[in-house]
Amino acid sequence: MSALSNIFTMSIALSALETGCIYALVALALFISFSLLNIADLTTDGCYTLGCAVGAMVTLAGHPFLALFASLLAGAMAGYVTAFLQTKMGVESILAGIIVNTGLYTVNIMVMQFSSVVNIFNCDTIFRYAKEYIGGSWYKVIVVLTVIVIVAAFLAWFLNTRLGLSIRATGDNAAMVKASSINPAFTITVGLCVANSLTGLAGCLLAQYQNSCDINIGTGMVTIALASLIIGETIIGKGGILRRVIGVILGSVLYRFIVAIAIRLHVPAECLKLVSAIIVAIAIATPYLKGKAGFWTIRLKKQHAVSKSGKNE
Amino acid sequence: MLELNHISKTFNPGTVNEKKALDDVTLHLNDGDFATIIGSNGAGKSTTFNAITGAFFVDEGSVILDGNDITFTKEHVRSKVIGHLFQDPLLGTAPHMTIEENMALAYLRAGTRNTAFFSRISGKDKKRFQEQLALLDMGLENRMKQPVGLLSGGQRQALTLLMATMVTPRILLLDEHTAALDPATAEKVLALTKKIIEEQKITCLMVTHNMQQALDLGNRLLMMDSGRIVFDVKDEEKKKMTTADLLEQFKIHAGKSLDNDRILLSGVSET
Structure with a gap:
């Protein structure tokens, strides 16, 4: 026990919980595209950076709350382009993601006004507001938990509406969706837009969380989110949508705890x-x-x- | 009423694999007609169905349903009024979704286009789904929350049939939908098919390889060969026919023996 408490100080546990909840948004995005739609959406890396860049720039302009919605929208637009390429232009789904991801690098650096790092240390962020109004050491956790609870509740609602059911059926049996008078191209588009808007939101939260944005911040994000997703699905197993969504969030938090332990055990961050x-x-x-x-x-x-x-x- | 007017379709035109799958097919099906279709492998039976559902657009001719020209209507739009069952029981349902969710999806066809998107399965819907499942007499009404992947092939096909007819389709297409099931289950699903079609007076086209079945069911029989309808009998005339007559007719019209191995096998067992 004492060994564990040595490894795990309160602040490390808190920061693992905070980042876990932020990354959980990306894991939930992959839950929609990878688990439900059965599409390997490689837009994720670029889209995450896009959310981060847009979030940082809007925050820099003095609108931290607007930044959340701006990055949601930016993410949805990136998802739309990927969906457009694969449903209307006949581009293979993986390739569509790679193409958009590549293009996004330029878009991102343009958003960041051609600099590879944007710092927002002196700006008001939602975390700074929370520190003022809530205080204590839990304020960051409260902010990210609020966001993740809202998103989880939205997904649990949305994925059980008839549109949500159609999106889930598209990945399960596309022929059947057509037979139910729903256009699979439409469900794929909606699904990818929702998924990437979550990725964008995650980027924005991270920008405000660490007060900066780096052009390479999204590299490897898709793998990390997949790891979280798979850990979550393994520990929670199959079940209803709400249960699976909670599983993905837990998986992401757990992944962050594993990373925190690894860092405490002096595994270099590069590894x-x-x-x-x-x-x-x-x-x-x-x-x-x-x-x-x-x-x-x-x-x-x-x-x-x-x-x-x-x-x- | 369904009209196919001189429809033709060639796959892979201009290549070595060029195949004229449909060759000037004309068919007028009246409301309430139940026609069975038999024919050799590659005669164009499934292709005819795909032309009706809109899986591809025909090269020539027109498809008219209830007076509306749907020749170039998209597949998912047509499916609002067309039910389609395949031989493979896995094709009609989503395996990782529950029975209830599958039925809710099928029920989408009843909804008005835009308002139904954000509606959820209501308690009333659940109850109706359950009542309809009870009619199958397979105990599925107590397994509403189970994923469809856990059901047997027969159960899945029965569920697919129920889903296709939950909102009465203008036309129901059955593509050897009992062929992959074991004999007892096939009989059950077939009896159910008959009952539903009669009760709802559905206009129906059914492909079968079983000649006796083709004669017993429905009020009309079509025989296809090389992308054409070569023989068409109705009502009284059809009632008088035997499997031997059918084989004879096939020889006359197609100029060769039936080469559908499954037809031959089922023909042998019945004579």
Whole structure:
């Protein structure tokens, strides 16, 4: 116990919870695109930076609350372009994401007025307002928890409306969606817009959280969010939408705790991306390997039995 | 009423794989007609269905449903009034969604276009879904919250049938929808099909490889070969026919024996 409390000071736990909730928004975006729509949406990295850049610039202009909505909108627009490419232009979904992601680099640096870092240390942010009105050491947690609860409640509502059901069915059985008089191109577009708006919002929150925006902040974000998503789906399992949404949020927070422990154990920060890559690779490969293992054991048993019966004759 | 006027479709035109799948097909189906379709492999039965649902646009001719020209109407728009069941029971339902959610999706067809988007499944809807499921007599009404992937093929096909007819379609297309099921389940699903079609007086086209079934069901029989309708009998005339007559007719019209292996097998077992 004392070893654990050595590793885990209160402030580390709090900051893991805070960043976990922010990154959970990206994980929820991938929950919509990857788990529900069955599309590997690689817009995420660029879209996250876009949200961060837009958020930072609008905050810099003195509107921290407007920044949240601006980055939501910016993210939705990025998602729309990706969806447009794959539903109207016949571009392969992965390629569409890569194309938009590449283009977004230029867009992002334009938003940041051609500088690779924007600092907003002297600006009012929603976290600064919270510090004034709430105070204590919990104010940041309260802000991010409020946002994540609102988003989770929205998703739990939205994904059970008929439009939400159609979006879920599109990834499950697109032919059936057509037969229900819904256009899959439309559901994919709505789904990707909602997903990327969450990614944009996450970027904006992070910009205000760390008072800066860096052009490379989104690199590898899709892998990290996937790791969170998979951890969440593994610990919570299948179930209703609300349950799965909560699972994704828990997964993201848990991932941040793992990272916090790793840093306390003096794993260099540069290694963390490799660690997340390995976690994702293992998590995705596990079900496949389990099936393979079952096949191997059966084959081994069979071969064993055959060689035995051969000896008997 | 459904009208197919001289429709033709060629796949992969101008390549070595060029195939004339539909060749000047004309078909007028009256309200309440229930026509069965038989034919060899590649005769154009499923292609005819796809031309009706709008999976592709026809090269020539027109498709008219209830007086509206739907030749160039998009697939998802047409599906508002067309029910389509496939041989594969997995195609008609979303496996990771619950029975209730699947039915809610099917029920979307009833909704007015824009207002229904943000509506949720109401208690009233749930109750109606449950009542309809009870009619299947498969115990599904107690499994509303279970994902459809857990159901057997027969149960899924019965559910798909229910979903396709929940809002009475203007036309129901059945593409060998019982062929992949075991005999007992197939019979059950078929009986259910008959009951629903009769009760709701649905205009229906049904592809089957079972000649006896083609003769027993419906009031009209169509035979297809090489993308054409080669034989068409109705009412009294159809009632008098036997499977032997059918084979004979096929030889006359197609100039060869039926080469659908499944037709041959089912033909042997019945004679």
